[in-house]
Amino acid sequence: MxxxxxxxxxxxxxxxxxxxxxxxxxxxxxxxxxxxxxxxxxxxxxxxxxxxxxxxxxxxxxxxxxxxxxxxxxxxxxxxxxxxxxxxxxxxxxxxxxxxxxxxxxxxxxxxxxxxxxxxxxxxxxxxxxxxxxxxxxxxxxxxxxxxxxxxxxxxxxxxxxxxxxxxxxxxxxxxxxxxxxKDEPVTxxxxxxTPRQWMTRMDMTGILLFTTGLVALLIGILAAKSSGNVTPLHVIAFLTGAVLLVAFVRHELKSASPFIPLRTFARYPAMTRVNVEFMLVNVLYYSLFFGLPSYLQTVRHVNEFDTGILMLSLGLCSLAASPFAGRWIEKSGPRPAQFTSAILMTFGSVWIVFLHPSSPVFSVCVALAAFGVSNGLNNVAMQAAMFNSSPKEIIGVASGLFNTSRYIGTILSSLLIGIVMGGKFNFAGFRVLGIILTVIAMTLVWLNRRRRASLIPVSAER
Structure with a gap:
């Protein structure tokens, strides 16, 4: 080079x-x-x-x-x-x-x-x-x-x-x-x-508008009700408006010639659908910890921002350290053993959160951070490999786009989950409830991966 x-x-x-x-x-x-x-x-x-x-x-x-x-x-x-x-x-x-x-x-x-x-x-x-x-x-x-x-x-x-x-x-x-x-080549x-109308059709601006406004309205209805402590007619209207817009989005995408999110692709390839759903759940778990733990450390344990950053560094370092190992392992054994191990680690980290106590040493959170960090390093490679294995070559570009969309939806859901659990103030009781919910999600991933372990196929063979 x-x-x-x-x-x-x-x-x-x-x-x-x-x-x-x-x-x-x-x-x-x-x-x-x-x-x-x-x-x-x-x-x-x-x-x-x-x-x-x-x-x-x-x-x-x-x-x-x-x-x-x-x-x-x-x-x-x-x-x-x-x-x-x-x-x-x-x-x-x-x-x-x-x-x-x-x-x-x-x-x-x-x-x-x-x-x-x-x-x-x-x-x-x-x-x-x-x-x-x-x-x-x-x-x-x-x-x-x-x-x-x-x-x-x-x-x-x-x-x-x-x-x-x-x-x-x-x-x-x-x-x-x-x-x-x-420099770019001349425009074709x-x-x-x-025309502007043709460009908007090509971009599927109608689908984008329905998706964005529907999702925002739905989230406003849920989060505003949780924040105020009671459900008002305005909250119900916002929630129902969001739900209706998202249903309209699904109907539009199924008919669109150039859809923003090609939903028909999911229907045609169930294996790819399973990978995307699992990736979404993985990101709900990871980002719930990623965004929740700093607030727990600063609000509940009164750790300053500098020390919080130092503690959170263990999450990133473990993730980076696990990634090269994950690549070699997956090349030899396929993605599923790494996915199963990752689910076990996330379950362990979630259970660890549940049993944390206000008097526990602050650095003990590093155990959960390390478990989620290694898990994330494994998943970054394993889920990508699983996506490639489950997606036909002729739609690999579309599959990659859907894969990233699943990541973002999982991240949005993690923020929604934390907001619903915590409400107005981040507290220890809410953090423990969050740990219980994450444990249930992680155990679900363990169960899903265990069901498929009998059909393990190395990456080289699947290709």
């Missing part, structure tokens, strides 16, 4: 790390945001939910848009959008404005994730596996060290620091991308002649 290829890879890596970095740093900032804006935990959880809803919508949309308008343009536009959001978010006069700027940040960083891998695949023609593995390090490393970095920044300043820290990454990525990413005749 030549020097220019390495610089191209670094420019893309510095851009795509912004999405996982910003989604993970906020886990340590929740108590600080509650205090700064005088809000309860349920209301502040929208800083998490909004980011993942926007990412779930923006990434597939921007992937399609890059085919029409060019990947270099979309990547540079994403950097510009992320820069703007990072500059104005610290100036937010209210929490509503902060959520809005957070959504803008999610859209900008999603543009880079959506096209970053494609840029590397197209323009680096030799040692592509090495290039993609390096990009994976940028993504997983940013997610792993995000809470640690967030803890240091918030401890030294306040919540505004988690936005300001983006500026050097954006500046370096933009400069390198401008110099190293080749078909794309240039598309």
């Amino acid at each position: 030549g020097r220019r290829s390495w610089w191209l890879m670094i420019s893309v890596g510095l851009g795509i790390l912004l999405n996982p970095l910003n989604s993970s740093m906020v886990s340590v900032a929740i108590p600080e945001l509650q205090h700064a804006f005088h809000l309860d935990f349920t209301a502040v959880s929208w800083i998490i939910i909004s980011f993942y809803i926007a990412s779930a919508v923006a990434q597939p949309v921007m992937g399609k848009a890059s085919d029409l308008f060019g990947r270099r343009k979309i990547f540079l536009l994403g950097l510009t959008t992320a820069l703007l959001a990072s500059c104005v978010a610290p100036l937010s006069p209210s929490f509503g404005w902060l959520v809005l700027f957070r959504i803008l940040q999610s859209i900008g960083t999603s543009m880079m994730v959506a096209v970053g891998m494609a840029i590397v695949r197209i323009h680096i023609t030799e040692k592509q596996s090495t290039a993609l593995s390096v990009l994976s390090i940028f993504l997983s490393g940013a997610a792993a060290f995000g809470p640690f970095m967030g803890g240091i920044l918030i401890h030294g300043w306040d919540w505004r620091a988690i936005f300001i820290v983006n500026l050097p990454f954006v500046a370096a990525s933009f400069l390198l991308a401008w110099l190293t990413i080749p 005749t078909m794309a240039s002649r598309m």
